Amino acid sequence: MSNCEGLQAQLNSFLDGELDAAHSVSLSAHLEECPDCRRELAALRSTQAILRAAPVPDGKQAQQFALATFRNSLAAERSVPQRRPLWQGALASASAVALLAWGVHSLTRKPGQASAQPESRQMVATTIGTEGLPTADELDEMTSLHAARSFAISPGDDGVQQTTLADANSRLSLRSR
Amino acid sequence: MRIVRSMSKLSLSAALLASLLALAAWKYYPQAAGNGDGRAIWRKSLHQGTETTMRAEMTMTRRKHGVTYTTLAHIVQGSQGRYRMEYLLPIEARGRIVFSDAHSNWQYEPAQNMLAKTELPVPSEIKDRDAEALIESNYRVVLVSDNATMAGRSAYLLDLLPKHSGKSSQRRWIDKQTYKTLRIETHYTDGILASLVSYDQLALPATVTEADFQPMQATGIRHVSAPASAQEIQSRDFAQTAARLHLKSQVDLGFQLVGIGVSTLNNAPTPQFLYTDGIETLSVFVQKAGADIVNTPDHWQRLTVSGVPVFQNVDGHLNTLVWTRFGHRYTAVSHLVTHGLEAVIASELR
Numbered sequence: 412m413s414n415c416e417g418l419q420a421q422l423n424s425f426l427d428g429e430l431d432a433a434h435s436v437s438l439s440a441h442l443e444e445c446p447d448c449r450r451e452l453a454a455l456r457s458t459q460a461i462l463r464a465a466p467v468p469d470g471k472q473a474q475q476f477a478l479a480t481f482r483n484s485l486a487a488e489r490s491v492p493q494r495r496p497l498w499q500g501a502l503a504s505a506s507a508v509a510l511l512a513w514g515v516h517s518l519t520r521k522p523g524q525a526s527a528q529p530e531s532r533q534m535v536a537t538t539i540g541t542e543g544l545p546t547a548d549e550l551d552e553m554t555s556l557h558a559a560r561s562f563a564i565s566p567g568d569d570g571v572q573q574t575t576l577a578d579a580n581s582r583l584s585l586r587s588r
Numbered sequence: 589m590r591i592v593r594s595m596s597k598l599s600l601s602a603a604l605l606a607s608l609l610a611l612a613a614w615k616y617y618p619q620a621a622g623n624g625d626g627r628a629i630w631r632k633s634l635h636q637g638t639e640t641t642m643r644a645e646m647t648m649t650r651r652k653h654g655v656t657y658t659t660l661a662h663i664v665q666g667s668q669g670r671y672r673m674e675y676l677l678p679i680e681a682r683g684r685i686v687f688s689d690a691h692s693n694w695q696y697e698p699a700q701n702m703l704a705k706t707e708l709p710v711p712s713e714i715k716d717r718d719a720e721a722l723i724e725s726n727y728r729v730v731l732v733s734d735n736a737t738m739a740g741r742s743a744y745l746l747d748l749l750p751k752h753s754g755k756s757s758q759r760r761w762i763d764k765q766t767y768k769t770l771r772i773e774t775h776y777t778d779g780i781l782a783s784l785v786s787y788d789q790l791a792l793p794a795t796v797t798e799a800d801f802q803p804m805q806a807t808g809i810r811h812v813s814a815p816a817s818a819q820e821i822q823s824r825d826f827a828q829t830a831a832r833l834h835l836k837s838q839v840d841l842g843f844q845l846v847g848i849g850v851s852t853l854n855n856a857p858t859p860q861f862l863y864t865d866g867i868e869t870l871s872v873f874v875q876k877a878g879a880d881i882v883n884t885p886d887h888w889q890r891l892t893v894s895g896v897p898v899f900q901n902v903d904g905h906l907n908t909l910v911w912t913r914f915g916h917r918y919t920a921v922s923h924l925v926t927h928g929l930e931a932v933i934a935s936e937l938r
Contacts, residue, residue, distance in 0.1 A: 450810055543877070543878045543879045543880055543881035543882075543912070543917070544881060544885065544888060544899055544910055545908075545910060545917075545919055547903075549853060549854060549919075550901065550908060550919075550921075552851075552853055553853070553860075553871065553873050553908075553919060553921050554906050554921055556851055556860055556871065556873075557860075557862075557869070557871040557906070557921045557922075559693065559706065560847055560849060560860065560862045560869075560871065561862070561864075561869040561871075
């Protein structure tokens with residue numbers, strides 16, 4: 412499993428032709444033997460194709476950023492582990508705190524304030540939705556997140572939980588995964 | 589003298605009418621004066637009822653903008669929040685399986701032969717007693733009947749009547765033996781049925797095993813997983829955090845902010861503010877505003893709420909309102925009935 416995880420991290424570079432020859436040969440050999448990694452590679456390829464086909468009005472830089480970010484999130488996906496090591500839990504918690512801080516900070520930063528983020532990140536943010544409104548996929552995702560959080564706070568009310576989950580899941584299409 | 593006699597007759601008639609009305613009210617809501625029984629049954633349904641295992645066929649309908657949406661699924665309920673749902677309707681969801689071991693949520697999509705795992709969010713700080721206090725401050729729980737029948741079982745019939753006007757009421761049938769909720773009807777203020785959840789073909793309590801709530805082991809299934817979203821803000825910081833994004837921690841109709849988390853939507857971190865009145869929930873997602881919303885696309889309606897243009901999505905089960913302010917785009921999603929959601933958002937925008 413750990414061997415796969417290490418090699419899967421190289422798939423992005425492999426697709427971009429940025430991996431050196433020795434690593435490319437090694438990765439190719441592994442791909443011949445490993446159906447999980449082949450599926451991962453196929454998923455990355457199809458994601459690339461979808462993102463390249465999508466119109467990004469803010470130009471190539473924003474498109475590249477969107478592609479890189481999406482790849483990173485895909486790379487974080489992995490086969491469901493049997494048991495998560497303790498250090499991974501700690502890392503996930505630290506990441507969650509960082510994400511939270513980034514989320515609130517990025518939205519509350521004043522327009523004229525100096526930004527440490529790449530310009531392309533702000534450009535991507537302006538491409539969200541169609542005609543300024545959330546897309547169907549975004550609404551699906553929000554519905555699902557609303558259900559998950561409602562589930563977590565609902566005071567043991569299974570009727571409410573199931574209503575919320577059933578609604579959310581009847582919309583959720585996983586098209587974006 | 590004639591005037592005095594007429595006034596006496598009038599008083600007598602008024603007294604008679606008042607007595608009849610009081611009798612009718614007493615007959616209809618026998619526990620209205622002291623609804624302690626209703627509250628006790630309600631509490632038991634929240635605690636004891638959710639620990640009872642069940643197998644059933646679940647039907648859920650939701651009426652919105654003149655359309656009724658129906659979900660039909662086989663459901664298995666375990667203790668401690670574990671469940672499994674296998675969808676029969678809607679057609680596009682047939683074969684979908686959603687299940688949870690109370691720590692993670694899995695969704696199997698037959699069309700893609702894909703199993704997606706999502707970590708459930710960190711539980712909110714809201715405690716059972718706080719939630720119950722919130723419910724009791726926002727709803728009257730009334731025992732309508734202790735001799736009802738539902739799905740062939742003897743049941744209590746409860747009404748949850750909102751203390752704020754403009755909110756929907758709920759009618760619930762609670763199994764007398766196990767305190768499991770057998771049916772929930774939500775009614776608009778005009779009495780029209782807004783939504784319904786009911787269970788049929790019940791096995792209660794049912795035999796369930798760990799395998800009911802674990803991922804299937806069939807070959808060829810692609811496994812994907814998404815990281816848990818963050819929910820690390822302490823409740824004492826809610827008001828300040830909300831204010832930074834021009835939101836409030838207390839809004840109309842008795843809703844209060846009980847959770848703040850951040851998830852990644854369209855590759856951007858997106859804060860989610862969760863409000864509840866104890867029963868209904870409402871999420872507001874905050875993103876950077878995109879292009880100006882000039883036209884109203886299909887499946888959207890343009891409203892004006894507190895003087896601000898607000899767009900309402902008329903597709904799907906949940907009610908959704910979107911508005912932009914201060915360079916942010918806000919999206920509110922909720923099961924709350926449309927005019928209720930508008931009232932809550934109006935207080936956010938004031």
